[in-house]
Amino acid sequence: MERTRILIVHRDNNSRREIHNILSRFDFEITYADDGLQGLHTAKYIKPHLIISQVEISGLDGIELASQCRKEESLKNVLLILLHDQLDLKIINDAKSVDARAFLIKPYIDNSMIYAIKRALGEEHLEINLSKAPASYESCKSRVMTGYRYHYA
Template structure:
């Protein structure tokens, strides 16, 4: 079973993403910010990560930078899901190593499609 980590400071958003992915039978873990996510990843071995941009303690871009400096998570697919449409932040996120930058609210079927594709290495 593929393991997905959802990182968002909003528990409502975490529940929503979990709900969208429910039928897919993934093993889902939640983290409330980048710091919490780094701690969870020490033992999780996630196959894919969905991360918010704006979060306390460690934001999404800093989290992805830290992630990419870890040998084990160098190539793990990362989807950034955010309300921001700021082109500069999007560029920073992609430069940090985000595979896909999506805006909230996300179309559920589109998210499922992208998650499946990234897990297959597409």
């Protein structure tokens, strides 16, 4: 079975590390982008199964990123989880309008993140496989997209 590709689009390195620590127990192929524009270009390149994006990012915000993905034939069915620092009903409605599968508020707690991914992808994608998962955030830092160049470990 093909590994599930997840793109994490978040401006804050500590938050990316926090999300990585939650996801590292599973056999996901994880790629990172620092802003929405990088996220869109990266998504076009890697064709992720799931995008986990912060709402308030530069370039394109998370809602605009989702909207642009919906316009791309190869990305229109990509699953989306949006993250925000606070509860905001307007942003929740915007998230629904772009068919986001979940809206999580910081701090991103293991159980809520895993539950959101499980609902989006299905339980079969959440088999724990520590032998294949990256050992640490640092081990896949080279997968952070910088500019428009792509670096892979």
